[in-house]
Amino acid sequence: MHGEAEKRLVAQLLTLMDGLEPRTNLVVIAATNRPEAIDEALRRPGRFDREIIVGVPDESGRREILAIHTRGMPLDAKVSLRELARTTYGFVGADLNALTREAAIEAVRRIMPKLDLSSGTIAPEILEKLKVTRDDFLEALKRVQPSAMREVMVQSPNIRWEDIGGLDEAQAKLKEGIELPLKNPDAFRRLGIRPAKGFLLYGPPGTGKTLLAKAVARESEANFISTKSSDLLSKWYGESEQIARLFARARQVAPTVIFIDEIDSLAPARGRGTSEPQATERVVNTLLAEMDGLEELQSVVVIGATNRPTLMDPALLRPGRFDELVYVTVPDKGGRRRILGIHTSKMPRGKDVDLDEIAERTDRYTGADLEDLVRRAGLFALREGGADANEVRMAHFSQALNASRATVSPEMEEEYRAMETKLKQAALVPEGMGFVAPGMVKPVRASKHEP
Amino acid sequence: MADKKISKLQVANARPEDSGRGLARLSREYMAGHGLQQGDVVEIIGKRSTAARAVDPYPEDEGLEVIRLDGLQRANAGVGAGDHVEIRKVNSVAAKKVIFAPAQPEIRLEGPADALKRSFIGRVLTAGDIVATHGQQRVAPENMPPQLQQMLAAPAFALTEIRLNVVSTNPKGIVHIDQSTEVELRAEYSDPGDGRRADVTYDDVGGMGDTIRQLREMVELPMRYPELFTRLGVDPPRGVLLHGPPGTGKTRLARAVANESEAEFFVINGPEIMGSAYGESEKKLREIFEKATKAAPSILFIDEIDSIAPRATKCMARRKSGWLRSC
Numbered sequence: 025m026h027g028e029a030e031k032r033l034v035a036q037l038l039t040l041m042d043g044l045e046p047r048t049n050l051v052v053i054a055a056t057n058r059p060e061a062i063d064e065a066l067r068r069p070g071r072f073d074r075e076i077i078v079g080v081p082d083e084s085g086r087r088e089i090l091a092i093h094t095r096g097m098p099l100d101a102k103v104s105l106r107e108l109a110r111t112t113y114g115f116v117g118a119d120l121n122a123l124t125r126e127a128a129i130e131a132v133r134r135i136m137p138k139l140d141l142s143s144g145t146i147a148p149e150i151l152e153k154l155k156v157t158r159d160d161f162l163e164a165l166k167r168v169q170p171s172a173m174r175e176v177m178v179q180s181p182n183i184r185w186e187d188i189g190g191l192d193e194a195q196a197k198l199k200e201g202i203e204l205p206l207k208n209p210d211a212f213r214r215l216g217i218r219p220a221k222g223f224l225l226y227g228p229p230g231t232g233k234t235l236l237a238k239a240v241a242r243e244s245e246a247n248f249i250s251t252k253s254s255d256l257l258s259k260w261y262g263e264s265e266q267i268a269r270l271f272a273r274a275r276q277v278a279p280t281v282i283f284i285d286e287i288d289s290l291a292p293a294r295g296r297g298t299s300e301p302q303a304t305e306r307v308v309n310t311l312l313a314e315m316d317g318l319e320e321l322q323s324v325v326v327i328g329a330t331n332r333p334t335l336m337d338p339a340l341l342r343p344g345r346f347d348e349l350v351y352v353t354v355p356d357k358g359g360r361r362r363i364l365g366i367h368t369s370k371m372p373r374g375k376d377v378d379l380d381e382i383a384e385r386t387d388r389y390t391g392a393d394l395e396d397l398v399r400r401a402g403l404f405a406l407r408e409g410g411a412d413a414n415e416v417r418m419a420h421f422s423q424a425l426n427a428s429r430a431t432v433s434p435e436m437e438e439e440y441r442a443m444e445t446k447l448k449q450a451a452l453v454p455e456g457m458g459f460v461a462p463g464m465v466k467p468v469r470a471s472k473h474e475p
Numbered sequence: 476m477a478d479k480k481i482s483k484l485q486v487a488n489a490r491p492e493d494s495g496r497g498l499a500r501l502s503r504e505y506m507a508g509h510g511l512q513q514g515d516v517v518e519i520i521g522k523r524s525t526a527a528r529a530v531d532p533y534p535e536d537e538g539l540e541v542i543r544l545d546g547l548q549r550a551n552a553g554v555g556a557g558d559h560v561e562i563r564k565v566n567s568v569a570a571k572k573v574i575f576a577p578a579q580p581e582i583r584l585e586g587p588a589d590a591l592k593r594s595f596i597g598r599v600l601t602a603g604d605i606v607a608t609h610g611q612q613r614v615a616p617e618n619m620p621p622q623l624q625q626m627l628a629a630p631a632f633a634l635t636e637i638r639l640n641v642v643s644t645n646p647k648g649i650v651h652i653d654q655s656t657e658v659e660l661r662a663e664y665s666d667p668g669d670g671r672r673a674d675v676t677y678d679d680v681g682g683m684g685d686t687i688r689q690l691r692e693m694v695e696l697p698m699r700y701p702e703l704f705t706r707l708g709v710d711p712p713r714g715v716l717l718h719g720p721p722g723t724g725k726t727r728l729a730r731a732v733a734n735e736s737e738a739e740f741f742v743i744n745g746p747e748i749m750g751s752a753y754g755e756s757e758k759k760l761r762e763i764f765e766k767a768t769k770a771a772p773s774i775l776f777i778d779e780i781d782s783i784a785p786r787a788t789k790c791m792a793r794r795k796s797g798w799l800r801s802c
Contacts, residue, residue: 033749034784036757040764041714049701049772051694052714053732054780055725059718061781067716074693074712076686078719078728085682091491092681096608096636117681118722128634152590152630 034063041071080116083109083245089117093124100157108161113247114170126164131156183238189366189391190359191232194350198223198240201348202325206244206279209323220347221315222326224287224340226333227352227440228432230392233329236352237283240327246279252286267307271314271324279323287328288335308337316344333447341447351444354390354432357383363391367398374417382421388430388437400424482509483559486521486552489545490533494678495607495636497598497626499527500543501562502536511564514623516599518649519544520561522553526599526649528623546676546735547638551604555699555735556677567599570650576661578605578640583662590632592658597626599651604641608632674734680727690715690728695736698772716780729776739770745779756783 044050054072056062066072081089087109094105112120135154185195205212205219212219225233234250241248251270274280284290291308315326328346330336340346355363361383368379386394401424405416489500499517506529511517517529525548533543542560544552554560575591577584594608609631642661644650652658677687697704697711704711717725733740741763748756767773777783 030749030783030785032754033756033760036760037784040760044713044764044768046710047701047705048768049698049738050767050775051698051712051738051773052775052777053694053717053729054714054777055717055729056779056781057719057721057725058781059716061785063784066714066780066784070713072714072716074715076689076693076715076717078683078686078717078723078725080720080723081682088491088681090681092494092679095495096631097634098631116720116722117724117727125635131634154634156634 034065038065038071080114086112086115086120089120090124093121094156097124097128098155100155102158103156103161104158110245111165112170115168116170119168119170123161123164123168126168127156127160130160130163134160183235183242185239185243187366188232188235188239189362189364190355191236191352192359194225194236194352195239197348197350198236199243202240202281202327203244206246206281206323206325220325221344222328222340222346223348223350224333224336224346225327225329225350225352226443227331228354228390228436229331230390230431231352231354232391233352234283234285235391237281237327237329241281241283244279244281246281246323246325247274248281248283249274250283250285252284267310267314274324280325282324282326284326284328286330287340288330288332291337291340292335308340312339312345315340315346333443338447349444349447351440353440354388354430354437360386360389360394363394364398367395368416371398371402372415374415376418377416377421378418382425385425386430388432388434390431393428393431397421397424397428400427482562484540484542484562486549486554486556486558486560487536487541487543488556488677489543489548491678491681493543494545495547495609496545497527497548497606498530499548500532500536501529502532502539502541504538505540506531509562509564516565516567516649516651518563518565519548519552520563521558523551523603524601525551525604526565526567526601528597528599528626530623546678547605547607550674550676550734553737555695555737557699565649567649567651568646569653570600570644570646570656572645572657572659573600573650573652574642574644574659574661575606575639576642577664578638580664582637582664584637584660585662586633586660588658588660590630591660592652592656594629594632595652595658596629597623597651597653599649600641600644601649602641602644602647606639606641608637608639674740675727675730677731677735680724680731683724683728686728687731690732694732694774698736698738698774726776726778729774733774733776736772736774739767739773741767741770741773741775743775743777745777745782748783 041052052072054066059075067075087105090105090108090112094103108123112123115123131154135150138150185199188195201220201223209219225236227233237250238248249270270282274282291311326346328340333349341349361379364379364382368377382397386397389397401416401420404420404423405413408420484501484505489498493500499519501511501517506512511529513530515529516526518524518526519542527544527548532539532541536543542562544554549555552560591608595606598606600606639660680687693712693715701711717728719725730740732738743760743763748759763775767775
């Protein structure tokens with residue numbers, strides 16, 4: 025497909041541009057979405073020597089664009105462009121245009137039944153009342169997808185700090201490590217320090233690592249790209265390109281929080297496995313290159329989550345990569361009380377239900393365990409009262425308590441606690457190079473470049 | 476600056492939310508010095524002339540000799556941001572009849588002229604103006620005279636913004652629309668003449684203030700003031716490459732720049748120019764360049780340049796084998 029014709033055309037274009045009289049008042053503007061795919065000769069001085077990046081709009085940009093597209097539109101008083109701008113992560117101008125058009129069509133659809141199509145004209149009083157409402161926009165949002173993000177899902181999570189019970193230590197660490205730099209990048213620039221690039225959340229399963237990542241993205245008003253290692257791994261060659269693409273997207277829609285769940289399976293220690301050495305090693309390498317490589321990560325924070333941090337490649341834990349280790353522990357009593365409060369907020373509780381007492385009796389329960397407990401209590405209430413059960417009493421909770429147990433054993437907790445120092449040390453231990461595992465015969469040459 | 480003789484003001488861009496409202500924002504000092512009240516009609520004379528209602532300035536403009544106009548008003552007056560215009564207080568008369576027609580060739584309009592009248596009530600117009608219908612303004616028009624508030628709170632005409640050309644008014648000159656005005660809406664496009672275009676203005680590209688500023692420096696400045704560059708002995712930039720993800724408004728931006736710098740605009744669509752016959756596409760390219768040079772000042776826009784000027788072949792072949800990803 026790339027043949028003689030294109031070559032001649034490029035040559036012609038170059039000749040024409042070079043041949044222009046210096047004082048001709050003619051400017052050639054070219055546009056592309058693949059700047060890496062055009063002939064370098066075109067980008068030499070005197071040709072297309074100026075480049076302007078037209079990026080994905082941020083929240084205030086989206087608000088401006090929405091204002092432009094809704095300029096001639098009768099909007100209902102409840103429509104808040106600010107709210108729309110906040111929820112349309114990753115939308116570009118064309119998407120926002122489509123969104124307003126869809127919303128208008130939605131409004132028209134609403135009045136369709138009232139129209140007398142045979143008369144050919146629309147009664148003025150119907151036109152007068154025709155307004156695009158907030159619901160129209162919400163309906164349109166379901167249909168219009170952001171085009172910049174077709175490949176990688178970007179979400180705007182709606183979990184706030186107050187939806188998380190306990191975990192105060194981890195919250196504080198994430199707040200100062202992520203929310204602060206993403207919200208005030210200038211403060212860090214002024215002090216000449218680099219915000220942390222990556223956070224590794226580790227802890228027993230069910231303690232709310234994903235929830236924390238979502239909340240931090242929401243509270244720092246950043247985009248949130250969530251991936252699982254299974255999304256990024258495939259049996260095909262070149263899978264590590266996926267990661268490169270993920271990071272490229274993240275940079276485009278920055279500020280972004282990239283969340284990689286179960287990161288241990290994506291980036292296991294290199295040079296240990298014998299059967300399939302290359303597949304995941306390349307992934308680790310790409311990840312390392314993206315995180316501290318030449319391309320500066322600006323306003324992109326990576327959060328990894330794992331419950332088996334010891335299986336991860338220690339190189340990922342060195343400074344400049346996952347700088348901060350955040351231990352997400354099982355909640356203490358106060359935390360459990362708050363979690364119970366959150367989960368039972370929509371539940372009609374009997375007067376005798378004492379959440380403090382339940383919190384007292386649920387030592388080492390994780391957030392997921394507590395959620396399960398509440399669900400079980402509700403089920404017991406249903407079982408007892410049948411379909412018209414209308415409250416959950418303490419007795420149900422007691423039953424649920426007997427039926428459930430903490431997933432985390434004291435030994436597990438102890439082990440995780442001890443892990444933090446071990447992990448940091450492991451990152452600094454020099455790795456065995458290549459195939460020269462300990463105990464192997466020493467190679468004849470010290471280096472392959474020596475004769 | 477109490478000199479009453481100064482009636483030249485520098486044009487600046489209005490904020491997006493003011494776009495299409497038919498307002499001109501002037502500093503209080505200037506209005507007081509020229510006997511203007513909020514809501515009074517002023518004639519704005521640049522290369523052409525148009526009219527607007529004077530209102531209080533944005534807080535940051537207080538005391539500055541600027542007039543804030545939106546993109547369509549700038550086009551109507553034939554000026555760009557940074558140019559100077561003459562301002563004159565005038566009395567508009569109620570129009571007996573105003574004829575509108577769509578200002579975009581691809582649109583056919585059929586609608587009740589009465590609704591249009593309601594939506595345009597209080598607006599000042601002159602024949603030849605391009606105006607835009609607007610939605611209900613929900614920005615509270617703080618401390619403005621009631622007649623202005625009424626004008627801004629007028630009901631919307633359609634579901635989207637429609638640009639209309641004022642074909643003629645009776646009587647001629649600067650008029651405003653009131654209850655007794657007869658409004659006629661023609662269905663077919665009519666050419667505004669004068670080279671006015673109801674095209675994209677800077678008001679219609681949102682969220683890229685910085686990008687617009689850069690592009691203006693590179694393109695609009697040399698177009699408007701070529702003598703500046705001649706004196707400095709430098710050549711203005713010849714080519715600008717816009718790149719970014721699809722749908723971010725690269726084409727729109729180029730159109731806006733061309734329109735605002737009053738340059739002729741030529742478009743080459745990358746894939747379209749590839750002709751089948753030998754030498755055909757080069758010929759097309761040459762012709763467009765010739766036309767653009769003749770029509771200078773002009774802007775030539777090449778969309779999707781990657782399709783006509785892809786990288787050299789060597790890499791492409793290797794790429795298939797998957798070895799040279801960085802290619």
